[in-house]
Amino acid sequence: MTKQSGSLYVVATPIGNLADISQRAINTLTQVSCIAAEDTRHSGKLLQHLGISNRLLALHDHNEKQRAASIIEKCLAGEDIALISDAGTPLISDPGYSLVRLCREAGVPVVPVPGPCALITALCAAGLPTDKFQFIGFLAPKSSQRQTQLAAVPDSAGTIISYDTARRILDTLQDVVAVFGAERQLVLAKELTKTFEHFACGTAAEITQWLTEDPQRCQGEMVLMIAPAPSKADAEISEEVQRTLKILLAELPLKQAAALTAQIHNEKKNALYQLALSWQS
Missing domain, CATH: 3.30.950.10 (Tetrapyrrole methylase, C-terminal domain)
Incomplete structure (x- = not known):
């Protein structure tokens, strides 16, 4: 009987405040046989804080493809492995893409354990x-x-x-x-x-x-x-006109605010009405 494959768990860790670690992340890191970390010294401090003593394995930009083979081998043999980064969600401007892709290709289940992301x-x-x-x-x-x-x-x-x-x-x-x-x-x-x-x-x-x-x-x-590029309506209507419109919108219904702004600044009422609508969408 073929032994069931283990999984790769992609585990998010705190970006600053250690209290942001989830209970599921703690449980996962406690139960896996090995934790692949970007910087083992940095991650070691987090694990020590959490009271987790599982073995750490270095996985970073310079060794990821080489290290992936041994991690996949462990998973196929039935071991569960966790992947963490220095902070936040792995793969988001951090190592891990090659490992996850190769795990998928090898049939190793990849399980996300969501959490903080900067x-x-x-x-x-x-x-x-x-x-x-x-x-x-x-x-x-x-x-x-x-x-x-x-x-x-x-x-x-x-x-x-x-x-x-x-x-x-x-x-x-x-x-x-x-x-x-x-x-x-x-x-x-x-x-x-x-x-x-x-x-x-x-x-x-x-x-x-x-x-x-x-x-x-x-x-x-x-x-x-x-911020997104200003809309065409924003670009065509001066900041002074937009400021007046915003002040009036705080006190008046949209249609009335647009009409008064148009009268004050000699602008087209419909254009101001559409601009105000876009702010509320």
């Missing part, structure tokens, strides 16, 4: 549109490459999300201006779920000023979110 954590609290977004991972190290990456994202992509480092963030903000202009709205989330968690909102210039006011602010892990 890009989702940042997006849900940023105040930017969430109905459509594009995650572009870590941007390239050189300015010209970063600008090429940013320019390749279509206007229809919605909110653009990237990970960035403290060392590069100021240069990245300059690249955002070069590609999208100085007025594009941004949100920079840093130190998510940690003591000094902060969301900086505004233009690239405003966020740059905030970062440079205190050198301590330009530290830690960062998620940069770029």
Whole structure:
């Protein structure tokens, strides 16, 4: 009788606050025979905190394809293996893709154990549109490459999300201006779920000023979110007119606010009505 294959468990771990680990993740990490980790020293501290003493196996960008064969062999022999990254959900700008693909090809079940993910954590609290977004991972190290990456994202992509480092963030903000202009709205989330968690909102210039006011602010892990391209209606109607419309909408029905704004600024009432509708959708 053939022994049933073990599984590869893709386990999300905290991105900062250790209390964010799920009970299912703890149970899984406790029960598997081995845990494949991006950095065994880093992950060892988390496991020690959780009281888990299972064997750790290093799996990172430089050895993933070679290590995958032995992990698949263990799973086919009936062992359950867990995959974790340094923080958050494995494979999201972290190693693991090759292993998961090869496990699927070999018939090894791959089981997700969901939990924290920096890009989702940042997006849900940023105040930017969430109905459509594009995650572009870590941007390239050189300015010209970063600008090429940013320019390749279509206007229809919605909110653009990237990970960035403290060392590069100021240069990245300059690249955002070069590609999208100085007025594009941004949100920079840093130190998510940690003591000094902060969301900086505004233009690239405003966020740059905030970062440079205190050198301590330009530290830690960062998620940069770029607001969607303004709609055609937004682009054709001045900021002054839009501001009036928003003020009146706070006090009046949509139709009446649009009519009064049109009268004040000599604009087309229907265009303002449609713009206000788009804000409410």
